[in-house]
Amino acid sequence: ETGVTQSPTHLIKTRGQQVTLRCSSQSGHNTVSWYQQALGQGPQFIFQYYREEENGRGNFPPRFSGLQFPNYSSELNVNALELDDSALYLCASSRGTGEGEQYFGPGTRLTVT
Amino acid sequence: GQSLEQPSEVTAVEGAIVQINCTYQTSGFYGLSWYQQHDGGAPTFLSYNALDGLEETGRFSSFLSRSDSYGYLLLQELQMKDSASYFCAVSPGGKLIFGQGTELSVKP
Numbered sequence: 001e002t003g004v005t006q007s008p009t010h011l012i013k014t015r016g017q018q019v020t021l022r023c024s025s026q027s028g029h030n031t032v033s034w035y036q037q038a039l040g041q042g043p044q045f046i047f048q049y050y051r052e053e054e055n056g057r058g059n060f061p062p063r064f065s066g067l068q069f070p071n072y073s074s075e076l077n078v079n080a081l082e083l084d085d086s087a088l089y090l091c092a093s094s095r096g097t098g099e100g101e102q103y104f105g106p107g108t109r110l111t112v113t
Numbered sequence: 114g115q116s117l118e119q120p121s122e123v124t125a126v127e128g129a130i131v132q133i134n135c136t137y138q139t140s141g142f143y144g145l146s147w148y149q150q151h152d153g154g155a156p157t158f159l160s161y162n163a164l165d166g167l168e169e170t171g172r173f174s175s176f177l178s179r180s181d182s183y184g185y186l187l188l189q190e191l192q193m194k195d196s197a198s199y200f201c202a203v204s205p206g207g208k209l210i211f212g213q214g215t216e217l218s219v220k221p
Contacts, residue, residue, distance in 0.1 A: 002155065033207065042200050042211030043156065056208050090155065097207030100144050100161035107155060 002026055004093050004105035012111045013081050021076045021108045025093030031055070032074040033102060034066060037088040049074055050097060078110075086112045115139040117201055117212035124218045125191055133186045133215045135201035145177050145184045146202045146209070156200065159186065191219050 003026035013019050025032050031050045035043035045058035049068035063079040072093070078085055088109050092102035117137045125131040135145065144163040148156040160168050162177035162184060174187040188195055198214040 002157075004155075031207065033209065035209070042202075042214050043209070045208045045210065048207055050207075056206055058208065088153070092156075092209070094207065099204040099207050100146050100163065101158050102207075102209060103158065104148075104155040107153075109153075 002093075002103040002105065004091065004103050006089075006091055006105040006108050008108060009106070010109045010111075012113065015081055015083060015112055017081050018077065018079045019081060019110060021078075021089050021091075021110070022073065023076070023091035023093075023105055024073045025091075026103050029093035029095055029103070030072050031094045031097060032068055032072065033092045033094070034074070034076050035090040035092065036060075036085075037090060037107070039087075043090055046076065048097070055097065081112045083112050086110060115203055115205065115210045117203065117210065119199075119201055119212040119215045121213065122216045122218070124220060126220050127191055127193060129191050130187065130189050131191060131217065133188075133199050133201075133217070135184045135186075135212055137182050137184075137201070137203055137212075139182075139203050139205070141205060142179055143203050143205045145175070146204060147173075147175055147186045148200045148202060148211075149197050150200065150214070151197045159199075188217075193219050193221070195219050 033048040034046040037043040047057040147159040150156045160175040177184040
C-alpha cells in the first residue's frame with residue numbers, strides 16, 4: 001500500500017459526458033502525475049502538477065484537464081468523453097518531480113459506452 | 114522523442130532466475146526505473162538506476178549501461194507471486210515514459 005488513494009474505483013459513462021476523477025497523494029508528497037493505461041499497454045503520461053501548477057503535459061487533447069489543491073490532492077477532468085477514453089486512470093505522487101520513483105494509487109477504471 | 118523496447122512475454126519456473134531486458138532511445142538521459150504491476154493493480158516501484166552498474170534490492174537487481182542504452186531487471190529465486198507485468202521507464206522531468214511491459218509467468 002502506497003498511501004495514494006483514488007476515487008471512484010469504477011465508473012461507467014456515456015460518450016459525450018464529462019467525468020471527474022480524484023486522487024489523494026501520499027503524506028509529504030507535493031507532486032501528482034496522472035497516467036492513462038489502456039488494456040495491455042504501458043501507462044501513458046497525461047500531465048503532472050507540482051505545488052498546484054501544471055508542470056508538464058503529455059500528448060493528450062485539451063479536453064483532459066486537471067487541478068491540484070493546497071493539500072496536494074488532485075482532480076482529472078475529461079470532457080466530451082469518447083469511446084477510446086475507456087482505460088485505467090492512474091495517479092502517482094512523489095516528492096519534487098519524482099524522477100525515478102513515483103507512488104501509484106489503485107486507479108479508476110473508466111468505461112465509456 | 115523517447116521509446117523503450119522490452120520483450121512482451123517471459124516464462125520461467127519457480128525457483129529459477131529470469132532477466133527482463135530493456136533498450137531505450139531518448140533525447141537525453143534521465144535514469145531507468147522498473148515497476149511491477151499485478152493484473153489490474155497499481156504499478157509498484159522496484160528500482161531506479163541513475164548510473165551505470167548493478168543495483169540490488171533483495172531478490173531483485175537492476176542493471177544499467179548508458180553507453181549501450183540498455184538495462185535489465187534480474188529476478189532471483191522466482192516465486193509464484195512474481196507473476197506480473199514488469200515495465201521499464203525513463204523519467205524526463207518526472208514524466209514517466211513506460212515501455213509496453215513484459216508479462217512474466219512463473220510456473221510451478
